[in-house]
Amino acid sequence: MTVTSFDAPVPATGTKPRVAVLFGGRSSEHSVSCVTAAGVLAAIDQDKYDVVPVGIARNGQWVLVADDPASWSLTSGELPEVQASAEHVMLAARDSFAELLVQSGPEATRSLGRIDVVLPLLHGPFGEDGTLQGLLEMADVRYVGAGVLASAVGMDKHFMKVAFSAAGLEVGPYEVITDRDWQREPEAALQRAAALDFPVFVKPARAGSSMGITRVTDPAQLRAAVETAREHDPKVVVEAGIAGREIEVAVLQGRGAEDPRTSLPGEIAVQPGEHAFYDFEAKYVDGAAAALSCPADLPEAATARVRELAAQAFDAVAAEGLSRVDFFYTPQGGLVINEINTMPGFTPISMYPQMWAKSGLPYTELIDELIGLALSRPTGLR
Template identity: 70%
Template structure:
């Protein structure tokens, strides 16, 4: 089979969020494992200012191995994905042109890179994981991996996520929300809205991931600075009461056709004593010895079954598709308190989501293949 007859997959990564470098590392992992005998892979990076540009599909360029945070930078070329949905035909044409009109004239116009059959978005955070990109792809009738518009938006916003889970009957921990207008109007009143919470507190950007901008606060004197830190990443802030309990994660994978979601063996993260106060960015991506995954978690079989049922129910509660990782606290009195759902969880070979699937019997390359096949199988538009 020639490459021209293979399904063409557009790997899209980088982006405008604070998780730009994490997205690049995710792309490095997928590029190293995707089966190029099955798929014709095209890589497009998005710079921090939002420019789409064709880039080399070389894993080494986008990894942390160099010791520096990888970044997509402008290279004089701009990639364009056609938004004109062809009648009775899915997919879109990818073209590339020079970034300036004069250079474009010298090149002789835009160059077609061919038709794209499916997009694999590897974008973490706002402007990629939050439904904005998904809406654009829906308008183009373009198949893509992962959750749709509504589920992506709910899964990105820790406030609306909690509202949705509470409405679905999940046990949700105590929290408060500070919006941008509330903070600008009267910071003291905004801080007072968290007065019912018991310390320690975790102050988080409402729409960020990879533990960016999160601060553990052990006393009231540190709360204002923590909110200011979170606001560097998102003007909307969520303040969560710390939950006493074990942190248990479960991976979810959409079922084929009308089948129910599939789940991994649940895993437990243990952060090394003394190195990190919680599972922060350094522990996730930089300090390889900072955290260990136990999968399956050391729990009674009945509890392992229960959390898998809850993870699948959370996936369905927000209408997720493709993949998600659902995080819970298992409390000393036997309650399962839902923490969050990630519709695009960490996806490097060493991330918890692929590791849990590996322990459950699905390898990283096979997981990538399954996600692409799910995207090709699923219709775009209302569903």
């Protein structure tokens, strides 16, 4: 598939659109976000866009950072980190535009100028879950990706499954353990989880990048697995393991009233060795741990069906911009939806950009398409 670029609205000043690339954040996926930013900063067309990189430290402080992709990559062997600073970056809403300000003291403030669109490369809570999207809506500034509702639903694996079921998509068996459940009746919660078919996967309800996930093969391991997940989120989802291949589809919002666009499906194969599943190390650290096959080796009818279901899942949560939708393809030829990720990993080697590259849309052009979609979409109710 080839997607040509299109003309998005030009800022009122007539200059290049100013793009604030926002990354880091308060979640456990802080470093993953920085690695994503490294890929985007290296690939974005700076002849077309005026790029302003803004990092969010773990304490929530916004800081102006260097436009240096190497600073945010894994090339040093250490996970990158946005450091807090004596200077604070603030987003100010004006009558007809949004502006970035840098404050270095009570009475020392300078303007970085207007911002036309924000590219939020934040993963996890306080960035991917609707909180940042709400802030940007209040400031009346356009942004790439899903809105408030879709971001919140897509972040919460419990309500995501509720939305999928309501849309007629097949969801695997699962149990939810809330913070109140765990405080009041932990044994009852463990019994519910133990009734699922093993192995099970114990996950933080609102985290990603395989943070805090444990594959459990014995009920005796459940308590420790729940405690591990609760280090990331007080709400936990326990999912029954599904026998089947993991198939993923990249979804891109259609232009105007067009339907969502889908990539060729891809399949990740975790290589035999230290990784029991596609965990954090396999995704971001151990480059030899997994291999992508795209297009996935599926019957033609299954390929068409999984792309159709991915678009349905995108619409089920009212997603915008981009999403990656993950399925299990069972030995019987069924497709069970696992999850949607409204801000998927976006490094050049991540699944989402790779599937689009295999489908005819290279990384730099994909970034351009997403920014164009954001610039053409109003804020507010839509």
